[in-house]
Amino acid sequence: MAEKKVLVIDDSATIRKLVDTHLSPAGYSVILAPTAEEGLQLAEEVRPDLILLDHQLPGTTGFEVCQQLAASSTLQLIPVVVSSTLRKKAYVEYADLDNVVDMLPKPYTENLLRTTVENAIETAAMIVQSQTNGSAVPETIGETSEPDxxxxxxxxxxxxxxxxxxxxxxxxxxxxxxxxxxxxxxxxxxxxxxxxxxxxxxxxxxxxxxxxxxxxxxxxxxxxxxxxxxxxxxxxxxxxxxxxxxxxxxxxxxxxxxxxxxxxxxxxxxxxxxxxxxxxxxxxxxxxxxxxxxSLMGLLVEHSLYRDESELEADDPTLRYVRRAIRGQNLDRAGLSAKHMKIMNLLSEPRSIDELQQRLGWERDELRRVLGGFASADIVEYTRDESEGKFVAYETNSVAAAQLRNELKHASEKFVGKIVRDTLTLQLLVKRTKPDAVFFAVDTPQSCDAIREAYTSAEEAFGTARKIVLAPAQVVDDPNVPWQKLLGFEPDQVLKSPYSCETLIDTMQNLDAISAAAPSSDPVAAAPAAPVAPMLSIETPISETLS
Structure with missing residues (x-):
């Protein structure tokens, strides 16, 4: 749209400067005239879209200027907004003039000036035409139809x-x-x-x-x-x-x-x-x-970066954040930085802010704010983890694994456990969740080979997790079993099988009592209380090999 021209005819230098200061940055071309004579001359030259006219001028009045404009065939349709400190007394005088479309009482605010000028320009042609012809004007301009x-x-x-x-x-x-x-x-x-x-x-x-x-x-x-x-x-x-x-x-x-x-x-x-x-x-x-x-998600994350500290979720290490997917939700990541998108890739599993900070190496405040933005967008949800520890159990026997999973569903929520049957899942889960303990069920020579290969190829992933072996009684009772050779590590504790989910839970409760050094000379003595039924019956051909 072309630049709109506003002619200001006012003998006050203060008013002329004020109007120019507020309207020019808003995109208007402002022309200033201190007298009626100069104003009428400029009106002929520039043909403004609107004239902002002072009611009281040196030697004349705004009313007389409006009459001269109306008498000119080239200027009669230029809309005029009259400004005066007299208010009602001045309004009456201009009531019968067709080219006057509005009044601007002095003193006025910047917002009132801008709003009055903008509205006058957008509606002026219609108002001048209707006042000249004596016809009615619509009550509203634009957006009169029903919304979609x-x-x-x-x-x-x-x-x-x-x-x-x-x-x-x-x-x-x-x-x-x-x-x-x-x-x-x-x-x-x-x-x-x-x-x-x-x-x-x-x-x-x-x-x-x-x-x-x-x-x-x-x-x-x-x-x-x-x-x-x-x-x-x-x-x-x-x-x-x-x-x-x-x-x-x-x-x-x-x-x-x-x-x-x-x-x-x-x-x-x-x-x-x-x-x-x-x-x-x-x-x-x-x-x-x-x-x-x-995207909306990008805007909400950016807003969260500027939020007041008091509006952020409490820095609670027990909170676990995880990505959620809602059917029909727009997962457009436009506007997210590559850095912030990294969080989304890590939240396929519930993670605490401590885990995320350790993996990403970010400032904690930025991490909290980005998570808050994701939560506002309903992309991430969080729950409070009241558990006292996490563990992973590696069990290749399908019957035993299924029974353990079923028991875990009804076990106390004090500890969070996962049961896996293959070494690849074991490596991934240990890397993602950083468990406090990993249980290895050893029942065949093949299971020993698989554990050794998995452990040695991803030793860093196991970190400081306690390594606990579940083995047949014949093996547990033998103090000379070469665990380092068989599994690639010395277990922190060796427990007897058959075992149950309760065995794992009891061991987790006594975790702090387990020595981080090699197993004691009497590993059975370090084992938790004997498990209760149901027990898992596992054949143990490994005992013959180890002997």
Missing amino acids: LAGHFSVFGLREIIDFLSNGQKQGVLEVEAERLRLWIYLDRGRVQGISATGLQSEETERIVQLLPESLQSLSEVLRLTIAGRGTAEFDGFVQLMDKRVLDPRLTAKLLRFQAAILIGIAMNRRLIGYQFRATSQFPSLQRDLPLEI
Whole structure:
């Protein structure tokens, strides 16, 4: 859209400077005239889109200037906004003039000035025409049709609505009504292209400005305008400033992304009332020329990076984070850095923040914030792990493994256990979960070979986990068994089989009492209390080989 021209006719240098200061950055071309004579001459030369006219001028009045404009065939359709400190007394005088479209009482605020000028320009032609012809004007301009989608947030959440529209590749504007806030979310090609808002209090806007990263501090004044800017003139003005290289498009794009992240975070933490979606191919210039192309998940993670410490989930080492997949949910990772995507790959298994920090080597604060963003997007869930330890049991016998798994389902949640039947799964699970203990059921020479190969090829993965062997009585009673040769390690403890799930649990309870050194000369004495039924009956041909 072409640059709109506003002619200001006012004898006050303060007023002329104020109008120029506030309207020029918003994209208007402001022409200034201190007298009626100069103003009328400039009106002929530049043919402005709007005249902002002072009621009291040297030697004349705004009323007389309006009459002269109306008498000119070339100037009679130029809309005029009259400004005066007299208010009602001045309003009456202009009631019968067709070219006067609005009044601007002095003193006025920056917002009132901008809103009045913007509305006058957008509706002026219609108002002047209707006043000249004596016809009625419509009550509203634009968006008079029914929305394509509307509803309340009593059933669906904001994330679900955005996911629905994004998954359907819908293009349009989602208007969200929240407590003391109205949000406009621009959607296209399954991505969020921009977000603006109205209803923010001045102190809220200032708090947002204070959150700007250092690289964007120079654009703080721009943010104050764009965060609530829906006016065409404002957006066109910024686009023109970028075209003139007054503003760096890359920095402006980062600013708009920051703005969108903060606004969506504010909305997610307020009481949501209702929404309306209108499909359209027309976006304001700023969203059209600088689309964000970002996912809701990317925005929520970025918002979490700026949240106050008090809003974060408590730094609780008992919390376990795990990735969740909801049918129909948009898992688009647009906007996430490669660094932050690493977390998603690690959360196929529940992990504590301590485990994640150890694996990633990140600052703990950043890790907590990214996890909080994922949780806000419902991509990650967390539970509190009250268990006192974790263990993995390697058991190749299918009957024994099935019985152990069944018993674990009904066992105390004090300890978390996994049963595996092959060495590859054993290596992966030990590497992922970092258990406190690993149990090895030894019943055949082949099982010894498999354990030795698995342990020696992934010794680091076993780390400091206690290594506990479950073997037939004949083997346990023999103090000369060459465990290092057979298994590749010296077990921390050797227990008799047959055994049960209770054997494993009892051993975990006594874990601190187990020596980290080689097994005692009497490994049976170090074993926990005898297991209770049901017992697992395992044949033990290994005893003959070991002898």
